[in-house]
Amino acid sequence: MKLKDKDTIVVVGGGPAGAFFAIHFLRLAKLRGLDAGLVIIEKKAETGLGDALPHFSCREGCNYCAGGLSPKLVEALEQEGLFLPEDVIAGTIRSLTIHGHWKNIELRVPEDKKMYAVFRGSRPKGRANQDRNFDSFLLEKAREAGAEVILGDVYDLRYSEEGKPIVFYHPMKSGGQGRSAEEAEGDPDADRERFRVSGEEGDRALEASFLVMAGGVNQSLGRPTEKNPFWDVVRKAVPAYSPPEVRRALICEVEIQEELEAFLEGEIYFVEYGSKTLKIEMSSLIPKGRYITAALLGRSVDDSRSGDNLALVNEYLELPQVKRILPFRAEMKPVCMCAPNMTVGAAAQVAGERAAVVGDMAWARLYKDGIYSAYLTATALARAVLEAGIDSQSLRAAYWPVIKDLKRDNDFGRILFMLNRLVFSNPTLSRILYQAVLTERKTEPERARRLAEILWKMASGDDTYRAGLRAMFHPLAVWSIIAGGLVLTVRNFLTEQTFGLRWHRLGRYPTGLHKEDMEQKREKLRPEGRPGFGSGRPAFESMYAITIKSEPNKIFRYLGTFGDRDRKYFRPRWLRVERVSGSPNEPGCLIRYKTPFRFLDFQVVLERQVEEKYLAYRVRDGFAEGGILIFDIEKAKPGVFVLSIYVAFDIARGKKWTEKIFWFFFRYFFPGFVHDVLWNHSLCQLKDIIEKDSY
Ligand SMILES: Cc1cc2nc3c(=O)[nH]c(=O)nc-3n(C[C@H](O)[C@H](O)[C@H](O)COP(=O)(O)OP(=O)(O)OC[C@H]3O[C@@H](n4cnc5c(N)ncnc54)[C@H](O)[C@@H]3O)c2cc1C
Structure with missing residues (x-):
């Protein structure tokens, strides 16, 4: 059975799945010369279709999502000609950081990929540009493609004598340019109007040639899905429908002070563990200007009730691994939260006679990329409807295999997440x-x-x-x-x-440089006029870097304590580092390194300094004579600075043959990694004390 000209498609739900279906279907239909109408029924007035926000809010003003748009989704959107306007993008992501139980792994977003953070509705209350959000943008695009959007809450479904589904809905009020149900009633398009059949008092009904159910899995937020009355509606159209497995999640908008916005700009954090009392399997923190969207999954969330939400969020925000992400004394205020369902499986059956389900109601990728999943199912259904037909057999042949394939991938996902x-x-x-x-x-x-x-x-x-x-x-x-x-x-x-290095309560950060950044850093940090050591590269050369949320004067001041006996960093066992003459950060200041072996002792003298920016020490005496130790402070973004260290030295060669042999082997077996380990620990200590002293 195929669609004909003047047929009407009704889509229940104007979230991503509904909007993607509408956009894709209407474009493909146009290409095929099919003149079919499409109506989306969406129950949330607050999605703000237009300039002014409605005063009346039917439901929560968002679609319960962290709003991270994956590179694949952004690519797909752009291929569809859907370019996100600047005021819909709440953040452009440049790096993802995974917080494991040991250190944090930062992964840069490749240059040819785009990742965005968006709001999925008008929430949190009071944010600027409330009507500019991802779901409203998609609905606008669906309307531009020719869809009609009605605000209504679908509550029942019957079949006409002709075997067409009739959808019953309670009209919703709207503000802005959104078309209310009343406006839709007066639609001049008489052809389409004749498919509207009147329902019970006050309510409306729409007859469809084909029905797409894209209502998501959060019709009754926070309640078990099996008690969701909407499934009874769905089963009238897809009798064997059994909803996908869902998992309770916790999502919260956290407000931060305005001056802290820049700290997290461009970063996403995944915190993969909680504490003894807060069992978290995975969580994400997605910054969006004044807000950070926190999404949590784990046993503590599974076992919680709605009344526990705030306590769980507060406990989460107090975790040391979460607190460390923002400056030490930053205020994080939860302003909006709920515990929605997250689809983690696939529905048992996704299509019936003249009807099918898409988006979360059909399938979502395990723990990731739900919006892209909605795109995949919606576009697959649009193609199946136009190419194969709208009867259950055609849909089973053309649409179900796509879902089955996607479903299988989640089985691999389960193994991957278990290992993760x-x-x-x-x-x-x-x-x-x-x-x-x-x-x-x-x-x-x-x-x-x-x-x-x-x-x-x-x-x-x-x-x-x-x-x-x-x-x-x-x-x-x-x-x-x-x-x-x-x-x-x-x-x-x-x-x-x-060396007696202890990590107790200390944040652990990687300090090694990416290979591709080394040459650039070397060029920047190496003192002018001394490109090499003797004939070529120094025997030992290393570079480290760490980002510190503070101000350069503070970082510089703490670097000045380098030779102090009571300094709070770089205090490895077996090594005594003391200033023997001069003043902190003043050229000429002499610092002695004393080890248990005299032949390893040496001194460094501060040769050059640029206030709050740069310190260059030269090695004097000892096996590394002539070597350099450089500290460099560079701005990364407002309030965030990168402290880099460059160390390079040659190793003595000796005069007598016995010395020559000794230093030859010393050079060969010099344990450069010890230096890396000591400075990694010291830089983490420095970061910790400076940040605690800063905000
Ligand atoms: C905590 C959490 C965090 C997430 N984070 C991300 C993320 O960062 N990135 C990502 O890609 N995905 C994320 N997801 C998944 C993503 O939110 C969903 O996969 C996606 O929203 C599915 O789109 P959908 O259109 O199928 O459903 P929904 O987005 O739920 O949309 C359904 C729409 O149908 C409407 N509706 C429902 N019932 C009716 C009715 N009876 N009548 C009329 N209208 C109705 C609703 O109002 C809603 O607008 C997250 C999910 C959760 C739970």
């Missing part, structure tokens, strides 16, 4: 993975970084779970984890124990 949870919630495994990613970052060119790519794809939803799992068990990836992760973790752990 296992690794990131375990300090040892998390540390091994962190180390492997870091080793890869320092040694491999960007395009050859397997582990970073796997994590990026998983975090951003940029590939199928099947491909992610396959990549994870690729022999080269396993080798990277063993050689670059396990072995180096053992080595670094032993180094930390030897």
Whole structure:
């Protein structure tokens, strides 16, 4: 059975799935020369179709979503000609940071990819541009494509004698340019009007040639889905329909002070563990100007009731791993929260006679990319309807296989997330993975970084779970984890124990540079006029960097305590570092390094300083004579600075043959990694004390 000219499609639900279906269907229909009408019935007046906001709010003013738009979705939108206006984009994401139990892994958004953060409705109350949001934008685009949008709450469904579905809805009030049900009644398009049949007093009914159900899984927010009366409506059209498995999530808009907006700008955080009392499996923090959207999943959320929401959110915001994301004394105020359902499976049946379900009601990608999932199901259904037909058999042949395939991918996703949870919630495994990613970052060119790519794809939803799992068990990836992760973790752990480095309550941040940034950093930091050491590269060269949320004068002042006996950083066992003459941060200031072995002792003298920007020490005496130690402070964004360290020295060669042999072997076996471990710990200490002293 095929659609004919003047047929009407009714779409229940004007969320992403409904809007995507409308846009795609109307475009394809036009290309095929089919003149069919399409009506979307959406119950939320507050989606704000137009300039002015309605005064009347039927439901919560959002679609209960963190609003992260994956690169795949942005690409798909742009292919459809849907370019997000600036006032709909609440944030452009440049990096994703995964907080595991050990350190944090930061993954940059590749230059050829785009990721955005958006609001999915007018909430939180009082935000600027409330009527500019993703769902309203899509509905506007659906209207531009020719869809009619009616504000109404669908509550029943019957079939006409002809076998066409008739949808019953309570009209909703609207503001702005949104068309109310009353306005729709007076539509001059007589052809379409004749498909409207009158319902009971006060209510309306619409007859459809084909019905698309895109109502999501949150009709009765916070209540178990099996008690959702909307499923009875759906089952009248798709008798074998059984809703997809859902999981209770917790979502909250957190307001921050205006001056803190810049701190998180462009970043998304995934915090993959909670605490002994707060069982969190995964959570995300997506900054959007004055707000951060926090979304949580885990046992504590599964077992909670609506009355527990605020307590859970407050406990979450107090977690050290969450608190560290913003400056120490930042205020995070939860202003809007709820516990919606998240689709984590697929419906048992998705199509009936002249009807089908899309979006969350049909399938969503496990824990990721629900909006892109809505796009996939909606566009697949639009194609199936036009190419195959609208009877249940045609839809089963053309639409169901797509859902089945997507559903299978979630099975791979379950394994992937199980491994993810296992690794990131375990300090040892998390540390091994962190180390492997870091080793890869320092040694491999960007395009050859397997582990970073796997994590990026998983975090951003940029590939199928099947491909992610396959990549994870690729022999080269396993080798990277063993050689670059396990072995180096053992080595670094032993180094930390030897030098008495303790991480208790200290934030752990990677300080190694990306391989591609090294040359640029080297060029910037190396003192002018001394391009090399002797004949070529120095025997030892290392660079580290850490971002610090503070002001440069503070960072500079703390760097000045470098030689103080009571400084709070760089205090490894076996090594005494003391200022022996001069004043902090003043040229000529002399600092002595004393070790248990005299031949390893040396001094550094401050040769050059640029106030609040740069300190260059030169090594005097000792095996590394002539070497340099440079500190550089550079602005990353307002209130956030990058402190970089450049260390380079040559190793003595000796005069006598015995000395020559000794220094030859010393150079060969010089444990450069000890330096990395000491400075990584020290930079994390510095960050901690400076940030605690800053806000
Ligand atoms: C906590 C949480 C965080 C998430 N974060 C992300 C994220 O960052 N990125 C991402 O891509 N996905 C995310 N998702 C998933 C995403 O929100 C959904 O997959 C997506 O919204 C599904 O779109 P949909 O159109 O199927 O359903 P919905 O967005 O729920 O839209 C359904 C629409 O139907 C309307 N409706 C319902 N019943 C009726 C009725 N009876 N009559 C008329 N209208 C009706 C509703 O008002 C609503 O507008 C998240 C989900 C949760 C729970």
